[in-house]
Amino acid sequence: MNYARFLTAVSAARKPSPIRILTELQQRSPPSLISLAGGAPNPNTFPFQSASIKVKNGQTVSFDEAAMKRALQYSASNGIPELLTWMKNLQKNLHNPPTASYTSENGQMDMCVTTGSQEGLCKVFEMLVNPGDNVLLDAPTYSGTLAALQPLGCNLINVPSDQHGMIPAALKEVLSRWDPSEVHKPGSTAPKVLYTIPNGGNPTGASMTTQRKKEVYELARQYDMLIIEDDPYYFLQFDKPWAPTFLSMDVDGRIIRTDSFSKILSSGLRIGFVTGPKPLVDRVVLHIQASTMHTSTFTQLMVSQLLHSWGQEGFLQHIDRYVTGCTAICALTGLTAEWHSPSAGMFLWIKLKGIADTQQLIMQKALEKEVLLVPGGVFMINSSDPCPYVRAAFSLSTPEQIDEAFRRLSSLIKEAL
């Protein structure tokens, strides 16, 4: 694949740090070499000495003095090696990506650690999207994605979707505006980027079927588009077997995937991953090198030690334990509303019958009734379009609170009609 055609000018202009080359030289040299080259501070002057983190299963993650010094010092921009290795093995086991065995120019699977998968997403968008570009996505979608994309001045084109995610026939229709044989011509306005959340979408809770993914992939091949597979709820799928991912069918090296540990390990630590073709991951890493420099070494070591002690099996067991707790919510009766039960994630997307726009209802009346939900408009490409939906999260409230909340919502709707 020709990856250069996807890059913005800014991304293409990024260069590796020349000092990094010196670090590599040092690492390849005998210990008798004395380097006064590295600009790192002396970790002996840092006040933290050691750490002990208790894990719920009785284990402990420990940093002795040597580990602590490492945890407090600069590290590689793409991530610490042992965490990257663990994650690459996980990806190979879960998705068996065709690209794992490719050469670099052909899109060899590569990975980097990011400060939350949102940092990865933002840097991927900033790598690919120019003002005026057409970008495809299925709205309603995650408001954080809209916040990252909209300022870039692109033209967000909606692809219709339903409870099974993006509709391939609708995508085909949207794309029919362009001639596939002309997408590489200079000045072509054909979209180069398609974004979707394939499992437990935020806010819709929708999950794509394997068949639909295959059809969408085929269309991406025809029009030579990259697909951004944003999958933070992948590990929150309620039923086995888990759906095959775009990454698992990526014979061309056109999938950039973001994974998150925010929903299963910690949201506040800020740790996520980008998986994609090496030429593109390299660009993201160069941007990281100039901004955050790397995700906190301390955080990576903490998570890495935990993951190594669990192994992949222990990791998947932890997920099982968490996920079985979440399925209780969907017994909604008496609500004058429609919804589809999500098979993954944390959200229920509810259409209120007879209400054209939920914005006013929520922002004014709901407070009086002491119940808060998110008005659906915030997830639309155009947030001022009237939207009859609300998003309810089932992550934080008890079943009793959820029940009471829906009773209040039901009363609210009835009064409004």
Added chain:
Amino acid sequence: MNYARFLTAVSAARKPSPIRILTELQQRSPPSLISLAGGAPNPNTFPFQSASIKVKNGQTVSFDEAAMKRALQYSASNGIPELLTWMKNLQKNLHNPPTASYTSENGQMDMCVTTGSQEGLCKVFEMLVNPGDNVLLDAPTYSGTLAALQPLGCNLINVPSDQHGMIPAALKEVLSRWDPSEVHKPGSTAPKVLYTIPNGGNPTGASMTTQRKKEVYELARQYDMLIIEDDPYYFLQFDKPWAPTFLSMDVDGRIIRTDSFSKILSSGLRIGFVTGPKPLVDRVVLHIQASTMHTSTFTQPLLQRCMKQSLSSHRVIEFYRGQRDAMISSADKWLKDVAEWHSPSAGMFLWIKLKGIADTQQLIMQKALEKEVLLVPGGVFMINSSDPCPYVRAAFSLSTPEQIDEAFRRLSSLIKEAL
């Protein structure tokens, strides 16, 4: 000040998260309100339970179960409130910024936490710099800044400097190309941004005098420029009293300052701060909201509990001062005939000019390895890295005095052979 004229189109287009408004509503409501609005995961499912971090002075920083739950959950994009409050008080104490008492539109001092001060710098550049813009800085400068700026397609204009930093007369000369009364005209190419590292510059070790800062500030006023004061070695100044900062003289609200704890608390934790006029800090926070979302909620309290002590301890400064003295002493011993340098009053670097060598790139990349000594060829800190440069940068942070001495012996031998 009119801050809107400084923003790129992308920065100006950023909008606050609509969901954030719901969070604020929830916080203002009685506990009987039930919210199904927040999209946060349930922290009871996270595997980490508690933490205990030993500090070298004998203390322990502990996270009990409740503190750990908070540390593992999403938090505000501008930083956790107690850390921000602490830092704002620190800035007021150290710099007494005039802007601390201004209204928001007039550039009230505001702050945010960033994932390293480099994240702050990068987001400030991305907020302000359009392709084709003229940006002023004094090269040689920090290579990370060049890496963040160059891809933005701006035109980096060098302002000459010496061992006391940027030279105001030289800045005046550079600026004389433009008419100060025309800088606000549409299509004006006058620079809007000036960047400098005022203490212990990387790589030069230069520190600006107060007088020079005042003159540079005056020129920034004349041409209505913003000054980015990048000050990661502020806390590594070897002599007291510490120099007044640009922030301390900022009557207009045109200073954006980045502070770092990388050199005194931890580089790997990734924590830094932006201080500046609220309208500009707000833009940076909106970008953070769309990218990292916030600096790790675990890291922030960890750092905060150690900060007060670290800042009042002299041990770190004593260590680096001792290291500097050792390096200068070895330089005097081995390099007197073959090189020139100025002793730095802050930071971690010595900037050495090798006499009779036009360009150190080859010398280092080929010969130095044979002699088993590594230093950074000065070209990497230049706006144009392929220009010949007779300097090398030596760090005195990590090596022992014995290693430094041996390294300079090897360097001396290397230079003599090359001549």
